[in-house]
Amino acid sequence: IDTGVDYTHNAFDNCDAQTFQLTGQTTLLNDLVQSEHPYGNNEETTFTIHKPGYTNIAVHFTNLTLEEINGNADTTDRIYILDGNNATIAVYKGEHSSFWTPSVAGDTMHIRLVTDGSVTRDGFVIDQVINGTTNVTMDWSSCSRVAGGWDTYHDDANPLDDHGHGTHVAGIALSQNDTYKGVAPSASVVAVKAISANGKGYASDVLAGIEYCTSNAKRLNISVISMSLACGGNSCV
The missing domain is CATH 3.40.50.200 (Peptidase S8/S53 domain)
Structure with a gap:
C-alpha cells in the first residue's frame, strides 16, 4: 500500500x-437499488444483487454522492463493492456519475455503504446490471x-x-x-x-x-x- x-x-x-471492453447483456432493474437520500451517519448497510445464471456480474450507478475529502478534513464514508465471497473489488468515495463497477466472476454482488459520524450526502442509485465485463475491469492475465x-x-x-x-x-x-x-x-x-x-x-x-x-x-x-x-x-x- x-x-x-x-x-x-x-x-x-x-x-x-489492459482494461476489458464493455461486453455482455445489460439489464435495467425493475426495482432500483439505492440508499436513503440522504443516508445516515454511523451507518453500515449492505445491499445484495443476485442474478442466477450470470457468469460475470457488474452494476451501473446513475450517481454516487458521498462526503468528499476536503483539505485536512478526512472522511471514512465509502462504498465497497464486494463479490459473492465478500472480497472487495472496488472502493469509492466522493462524487461520481454514470459509471460501471468492475465485473467479478459469479452471479452475486454486494454493495456496502459505510459512513462516519459527520456530514451526510445524497447517497447512490443503481439502475442496471450486466452479465459480462466492463471497461473499468483490469485484465491482469x-x-x-x-x-x-x-x-x-x-x-x-x-x-x-x-x-x-x-x-x-x-x-x-x-x-x-x-x-x-x-x-x-x-x-x-x-x-x-x-x-x-x-x-x-x-x-x-x-x-x-x-x-x-x-x-x-x-x-x-x-x-x-x-x-x-x-x-x-x-x-x-
Missing part, C-alpha cells in the same frame, strides 16, 4: 495490463508478477505508480537482480495505490487499502501487507 506500482517496469516482466490491485486515492482500477516510491519499495521486496536480490524474489505483488503523485494522502484511503488486502487475502493469495508511510494529523505522506 503506497503510491502504486509501475507494473510496466521490466522488473515485473513488462506487465501489460498477462502479468506473471502482478496479481491485481486498486487505486483507493483516485477510486479506480489502475494502481499505476505516478510518484516512484511504491515501485522502489516493491523492488526492495521482489527484485530478482543477482546483485540486489529482494527479500522475497519469488513473490508476486498486489498493487494498492493510496498515495498521490506528490507523495501525500489520507488515512482513510490507506485504511480502505488495508480493507482491500485483508478481504482479498484468499482470492489474491495475499499473506503480507507492506506500507512505508509517515503520518501527521489527518494526512499521510
Whole structure:
C-alpha cells in the first residue's frame, strides 16, 4: 500500500495490463437499488444483487454522492463493492456519475455503504446490471508478477505508480537482480495505490487499502501487507 506500482517496469516482466471492453447483456432493474437520500451517519448497510445464471456480474450507478475529502478534513464514508465471497473489488468515495463497477466472476454482488459520524450526502442509485465485463475491469492475465490491485486515492482500477516510491519499495521486496536480490524474489505483488503523485494522502484511503488486502487475502493469495508511510494529523505522506 503506497503510491502504486509501475507494473510496466521490466522488473515485473513488462506487465501489460489492459482494461476489458464493455461486453455482455445489460439489464435495467425493475426495482432500483439505492440508499436513503440522504443516508445516515454511523451507518453500515449492505445491499445484495443476485442474478442466477450470470457468469460475470457488474452494476451501473446513475450517481454516487458521498462526503468528499476536503483539505485536512478526512472522511471514512465509502462504498465497497464486494463479490459473492465478500472480497472487495472496488472502493469509492466522493462524487461520481454514470459509471460501471468492475465485473467479478459469479452471479452475486454486494454493495456496502459505510459512513462516519459527520456530514451526510445524497447517497447512490443503481439502475442496471450486466452479465459480462466492463471497461473499468483490469485484465491482469498477462502479468506473471502482478496479481491485481486498486487505486483507493483516485477510486479506480489502475494502481499505476505516478510518484516512484511504491515501485522502489516493491523492488526492495521482489527484485530478482543477482546483485540486489529482494527479500522475497519469488513473490508476486498486489498493487494498492493510496498515495498521490506528490507523495501525500489520507488515512482513510490507506485504511480502505488495508480493507482491500485483508478481504482479498484468499482470492489474491495475499499473506503480507507492506506500507512505508509517515503520518501527521489527518494526512499521510
